[in-house]
Amino acid sequence: MVAALAVTAIILTSLLATLGAFLLAFNPEKREAVLPYLIALSTGAIFGGVFIHLIFKYINKYGFTRLTGLTIASTIGGMLFLEKIIHWHCHHSESDKEPFSYMVLFGDAIHNIFDGIIIASGFVISTQAGIVATIGIILHKIPKEIGDFATLVTGGFSEREALLFNFGVGVFMLLGGGVVLLFQGSAVVESVLLPVAIGSLIYIGGTDLFPEIKEHHLNNFYLAVSFFTGVAVMYAIVLIKPALG
Template sequence: MTTLSSIILTCLAGGLLSVACAAFFALNARVSWIPTLISYAIGALLGAVFLEILPHAFEAASSVENMAATVLVGILVFFVLEKLVLWRHCHGDHCEVHAPDEHHGHSHAHAHGADHAHDHGRSGMMIMIGDTFHNFVDGILIAAAFMLDVKLGMVTALAIIAHEIPQEVGDFLILLHSGYSKKKALLFNLLSSLATLLGGLIAYFALQTVEAWIPTILGLAAASMIYVAVADLIPGLHKRTELKATLQQVLLIGLGVSSILLVKLLLE
């Protein structure tokens, strides 16, 4: 299979799969499953970063120091972007932006336009705009990864799909809450997921000419995944301190990492 057809297939399958799963969860209203999904997503994100993306990024980079600096700058940039989003959404001291069961995207930073918090005053449209941009960036990451190595592309796509599902579920529930019909919410989510394909295609044709950028894009992708896992998702897990919940979270995070490891081994 050519690199281009791999990118097209993966972006399409990823988008449709995460929307289908989101619709299934949201329509069956198993909100209690979201924290479970999030624990798994944390493992998948961190597994993809440390077992696949970073090793490849370091390998392709001109120097290890430059790549480490890229990741550091990326994490700081995502921190500042998230601050800007929080400033925009918070009035006064009372600000409960991070709902425990909700995860606002691994907002590949620039995507942070849509912070998927329980802020139902904001229209579902705002969420869709941010989510569409976020999906577009996912497409670019998938393409960059595939162009460096097919195995890396598969693992990156898997990590993206794994953490897209809880985020899409959150979006879906907010759209329903904002007064959209189930049909409309599903349609919007589907249209938004097509942005992944668009990002993948644009990146494929543009990155051909700027292959030197691929390591940097991978470094920034790693930074955004680390930031989302550690800053956005893990704090939500700390809200449940009882031993049973903690063990369940540790197990699920381990499962997320293992699934990335398994895919890596299968692809080798």
């Protein structure tokens, strides 16, 4: 049951993220107008999921120790250095657009592995945590896929190729999810996976998404509405909690 839910959620995430990119891919003006608000929405959803659901769920099931805090902090640091390594490779390939484009796909594949880990980790803990993680990743991936699409086209890919390659690297989410599901019976592994998911989502929201919002000089009211709508979406899950388990 857990494996079926996790795999379904991962496939759905990949499809919806690619669909979101597809709908805005061929209208650059609309893409630029909508993207900041999508990013604000996904940021609110990610932080809402972490602080309303995942941390609450972990504390109630395992408590919160210094080791838990160390795991979360180490995950945030690990994500930072992983991203710096990817950017280093991209920087050393920027003289040729094609290699740079493939490095974008490589970085996306690495992130997809972690996305799969986050989603599967949630379902290992509970259906509710899995749904929270899935919504957070979907809302994060849609603006990211739109940005990747634009980068690949700039790097020499056709619009069709960019969409196909973006969708293709989604298979790496299944790889990350498979690793989690392989060890799902271990209580020790379960108690580590959720802090890793928490740390990963905090990193994504705090370093990848928040700076994107701050760069846009748009109507702060609408950006705030988008952010708190994301938080509200996650809190709404509390209202249907009995049905989620």
